[in-house]
Amino acid sequence: MEIFILGFFTIGYLVLAGADIGVGMLLPYLGRSADERREVITSIAPFFLGNEVWLVAAAGVLAGLFPELEGTLLTGNYLAVVALLAGWVVRDMGLWLRGRVDGPHWRLCWDGAIVAGSWTLALSWGAILSGILVEPLTGLVAALATVAVAALFATHGLSFAGLRLRGELRARAVRPTGAADERGTYALTAAALAALGVLAGIRLPLAASAADAGTLALLVPVILVLIPFLVLSQAWVWWTFRHRVSGPSYL
Amino acid sequence: MLGGMNVVELARLQFALTAGAHFLFVALTLGLATLVAVIQTRATLSRSPEHLRMTRFWGQLYIINYAMGIVTGLVMEFQFGLSWSGLTHFAGNVFGASLALETLVAFFVEATFLGLWIFGWDRLNRWAHLSLIWVVTLTAYASAFWILISNGFLQNPVGYELAGDTLRLVDFGAIVGNPAALVAFGHVLGGGLVVGGFFMAGVSAYHLRRRTAEQVFFRKSLRVGVGVALPATLLTAAFGGLGFETMQPAKLAAWSGDAAEIARVQAEMAARYGPGDYLPPVGWVSGSGMTMMTLFALMLFFSAASFLLMLFKPLVRGFRLWHWLLTAMIPVPFVTMISGWIFREMGRQPWAVYGLLKTSDALSPISEGQMLTSLIVFCAVFGVLIVVNYWLLARQARRGPDEVALGDRLELVPTF
Numbered sequence: 078m079e080i081f082i083l084g085f086f087t088i089g090y091l092v093l094a095g096a097d098i099g100v101g102m103l104l105p106y107l108g109r110s111a112d113e114r115r116e117v118i119t120s121i122a123p124f125f126l127g128n129e130v131w132l133v134a135a136a137g138v139l140a141g142l143f144p145e146l147e148g149t150l151l152t153g154n155y156l157a158v159v160a161l162l163a164g165w166v167v168r169d170m171g172l173w174l175r176g177r178v179d180g181p182h183w184r185l186c187w188d189g190a191i192v193a194g195s196w197t198l199a200l201s202w203g204a205i206l207s208g209i210l211v212e213p214l215t216g217l218v219a220a221l222a223t224v225a226v227a228a229l230f231a232t233h234g235l236s237f238a239g240l241r242l243r244g245e246l247r248a249r250a251v252r253p254t255g256a257a258d259e260r261g262t263y264a265l266t267a268a269a270l271a272a273l274g275v276l277a278g279i280r281l282p283l284a285a286s287a288a289d290a291g292t293l294a295l296l297v298p299v300i301l302v303l304i305p306f307l308v309l310s311q312a313w314v315w316w317t318f319r320h321r322v323s324g325p326s327y328l
Numbered sequence: 329m330l331g332g333m334n335v336v337e338l339a340r341l342q343f344a345l346t347a348g349a350h351f352l353f354v355a356l357t358l359g360l361a362t363l364v365a366v367i368q369t370r371a372t373l374s375r376s377p378e379h380l381r382m383t384r385f386w387g388q389l390y391i392i393n394y395a396m397g398i399v400t401g402l403v404m405e406f407q408f409g410l411s412w413s414g415l416t417h418f419a420g421n422v423f424g425a426s427l428a429l430e431t432l433v434a435f436f437v438e439a440t441f442l443g444l445w446i447f448g449w450d451r452l453n454r455w456a457h458l459s460l461i462w463v464v465t466l467t468a469y470a471s472a473f474w475i476l477i478s479n480g481f482l483q484n485p486v487g488y489e490l491a492g493d494t495l496r497l498v499d500f501g502a503i504v505g506n507p508a509a510l511v512a513f514g515h516v517l518g519g520g521l522v523v524g525g526f527f528m529a530g531v532s533a534y535h536l537r538r539r540t541a542e543q544v545f546f547r548k549s550l551r552v553g554v555g556v557a558l559p560a561t562l563l564t565a566a567f568g569g570l571g572f573e574t575m576q577p578a579k580l581a582a583w584s585g586d587a588a589e590i591a592r593v594q595a596e597m598a599a600r601y602g603p604g605d606y607l608p609p610v611g612w613v614s615g616s617g618m619t620m621m622t623l624f625a626l627m628l629f630f631s632a633a634s635f636l637l638m639l640f641k642p643l644v645r646g647f648r649l650w651h652w653l654l655t656a657m658i659p660v661p662f663v664t665m666i667s668g669w670i671f672r673e674m675g676r677q678p679w680a681v682y683g684l685l686k687t688s689d690a691l692s693p694i695s696e697g698q699m700l701t702s703l704i705v706f707c708a709v710f711g712v713l714i715v716v717n718y719w720l721l722a723r724q725a726r727r728g729p730d731e732v733a734l735g736d737r738l739e740l741v742p743t744f
Binding site: 122123124125126127129130131133134136137138139140141142144145147148149150151152155156158159160162163165166167169170173174176177178288289291292295296299300303306307310311313314317318326327 | 392395398399402403405406408409410412413414416417419420421422423424425427428429430431432433435436437439440441442443444446447448449451452491494496497498500692693694698701702705706709710713716717720724733734736
């Protein structure tokens with residue numbers, strides 16, 4: 078059950094926040110002017126806080142249910158995790174700050190932070206996930222695998238943008254994948270990211286590194302009871318912002 | 329300077345700087361969230377436009393501050409596994425449980441509902457919208473609670489048994505009831521309100537002194553700020569006093585500065601744990617403790633005097649020296665809080681888990697180069713962001729309630 082819980086939050090993160098990362102990576106392609114970029118950002122704005130928190134939860138689950146693995150996994154990927162955190166912080170700050178001052182240079186600077194941060198996030202995930210999947214991974218193969226994972230995030234972002242945007246911005250999001258069925262494309266890229274998460278989970282020594290039985294007996298039931306409430310709180314957000322973007326938001 | 333430090337010292341510096349940066353923002357979050365929730369309740373009950381404007385203005389400052397709290401918190405959470413895998417290996421079965429509960433019971437809900445509060449401003453029923461800020465506030469408290477349960481375990485480990493080279497959880501009730509954690513929780517909540525109260529009073533006083541257009545708005549806000557600052561200071565001090573009852577002997581000895589007592593504690597610990605140096609850095613402990621106490625006295629006298637002054641309307645309107653002092657006092661609670669944390673954490677050294685695991689044994693097998701790289705990356709990123717965000721906070725505070733993006737009605741184009 079503890080493996081299900083870790084998988085639930087990790088895959089939830091990859092699918093939900095993966096779309097935010099992808100949209101951030103392709104921000105210059107999707108939005109050609111500052112106003113267009115603001116509208117593109119509006120497609121992820123109400124969700125990104127609630128999406129990234131799935132990784133905070135996954136890390137918390139790792140600390141509580143797999144403390145041994147927490148140490149070896151993070152220490153073993155030290156620089157990739159540091160890059161991931163730095164990218165995450167820079168991306169978030171780009172989102173928060175771009176609208177705080179009204180000036181073209183200011184916005185351009187923080188739009189740049191969103192793009193650079195999103196790419197750093199995607200490539201760090203690429204390095205970490207491909208390192209777990211194929212071991213040992215070096216040289217050109219490692220670089221290719223890393224880029225392939227990053228490309229998957231970008232495609233997932235496009236499919237999400239296709240679902241949320243309208244008009245010319247939507248057309249731009251749909252064009253590269255060439256798919257008329259936006260829901261189908263999103264389901265496909267989401268499934269690919271979920272599969273990546275499952276495969277990585279299979280490669281990790283999860284069963285062998287779970288916490289002591291006493292800790293599991295306390296935490297697992299509590300978390301299982303919590304999960305429906307957490308999903309409901311998120312469902313409220315998804316329901317409130319279920320329509321296509323119809324204008325700029327707070328960010 | 330960094331070149332002369334070993335990996336443990338670099339890792340400690342990294343943790344201290346990120347934790348300190350995190351706490352600067354978290355403290356104001358705890359205080360301001362509470363005040364914003366109370367003001368929004370008032371606005372919702374009375375439908376008063378003035379209170380709605382207050383909610384939006386103080387809410388906007390709260391969000392600018394909150395965003396930094398999140399990003400510094402992310403680095404905090406991952407640092408346990410990154411730099412201190414010896415701690416997660418040794419104490420993860422016990423220490424990890426409260427960290428896991430923090431993310432799920434508190435932060436997950438807090439972040440989800442905060443997003444809904446910000447972006448759903450005009451889309452939700454006003455009572456639903458009000459309930460969101462209360463959930464956000466209460467989950468922020470829950471977050472502080474579980475983090476201090478984790479910290480309290482490191483300060484005063486309870487509810488465990490030693491099994492080989494790891495700890496095993498045996499009594500979760502004892503961990504949650506740990507006095508070293510509960511007293512700190514009360515102390516930190518009070519401290520958050522002190523920070524929030526002084527902040528609100530200081531920003532309001534700026535506008536009153538400058539005679540900006542928003543006199544009524546900021547007279548009301550000043551009363552809220554000062555009205556909270558005095559009782560919060562007393563509450564914080566009460567919990568702080570209790571804290572001395574739960575304090576480790578070495579920390580107390582270092583604080584007292586009594587050489588004989590320090591030597592006695594060192595001898596006692598050496599007899600118990602084997603030869604070694606068991607004293608915290610005495611200068612840091614007594615210096616930070618003294619700073620905290622001195623600034624507490626300053627805040628107590630100042631907030632008590634302010635409480636009296638605010639009862640007289642002409643003074644609230646026109647006592648400009650007092651206004652200037654109120655604004656100048658804004659940083660003082662922040663400095664006091666950071667001193668308090670230095671006192672608490674430096675005073676725990678050389679232990680990561682008091683009496684069980686030394687800080688040097690908690691370190692990850694990381695090279696000096698890697699540790700130095702991450703330290704430089706985090707310092708550079710947060711250094712820039714802290715400056716930018718404090719500048720934005722000050723700018724937004726100066727500009728006043730007419731230029732607030734939060735809850736601004738944006739031109740809506742029909743959905744299709």
